[in-house]
Amino acid sequence: MAAPGANDDGAARSADALVELDRITRLLRRECPWDREQDERTIVPHTVEEAYELADAAHRRDDSKLLDELGDVLFQVHFLALLLEERGAGDLAQVAGHTTEKLIRRHPHVFGAVEVSGAEEVLSNWDAIKRTEPGREPGVFGEVPENLPSLLHARKVQRRAASSGFDFPGVEASLQSVRDELAELESAEGPDERFHELGDLLFAVVNVARKLKLDPELALRAASGRFRARVTAAGELAASDGQSWDDLTPERQLAYYARARMTEGDLHK
Secondary structure: OOOOOHHHHHHHHHHHHHHHHHHHHHHHHHHOHHHHHOOHHHHHHHHHHHHHHHHHHHHOOOHHHHHHHHHHHHHHHHHHHHHHHHOOOOOHHHHHHHHHHHHHHOOHHHHOOOOOOOHHHHHHHHHHHHHHOOOOOOOOOOOOOOOOOHHHHHHHHHHHHHHOOOOOOOOHHHHHHHHHHHHHHHHOOOHHHHHHHHHHHHHHHHHHHHHOOOOHHHHHHHHHHHHHHHHHHHHHHHHHOOOOHHHOOHHHHHHHHHHHHHHOOOOOO
8 A cells, every 4th residue: 555645746746747848848849950840740650650669568568668658658748739839729738638527527437426337338438428529520430530550440440330239249259250251252253352351351350359359450560570580580590500591492481480480489379
């Protein structure tokens, strides 16, 4: 249990640190030629990049990296809020205040008298409350960003449909859909039909990820990372035998790849 006053001390330290970050952000905006040239359109690509680096640190459970990447994202928030302030469209206080109001409004089971049975009902209530807020784009799929990565866009669309009641309980139906779509892809003829069926298969796989409460984007990136590490290790094994990876036949490359998998420390092969 935290000592008396520990929470107050933490809040005071956080407030002091945020004041200092705000001071540094304003100084950079005035004094740094690069920072002076930026606007929200040029900054947001960096914001997205930092968000992905944060997600990677979280997935790896790397607390040191997570601390660092959280700071980078926090700076992005401060900088973007400062751009709003400069043109009289808002400021960091309004950003924080708006978020606080939204969190209170969307958590009536915490700040009101609503009772929920679990996390799924919390999400369902969240989506229902969002649809009643003024200024929201109407429709089940209102305000689903079109520039999301494809896997996350698919998951967002599926979540929105599920929040309207269009969903099946459990994961088995979604797994069967993957099997069905794979069979349709295998029997597809011509590039157009294969393109269509491949999309359906990927969409079905994302639905399984949603049902299992897994992030499909991070899962695929992790799989790509494992594959890259294994191919690299296979090339090193070949080199240790005096072989050039690029000169090997596909069969020999596959044999080295299998050896790399057998010797890796990854428990999730």
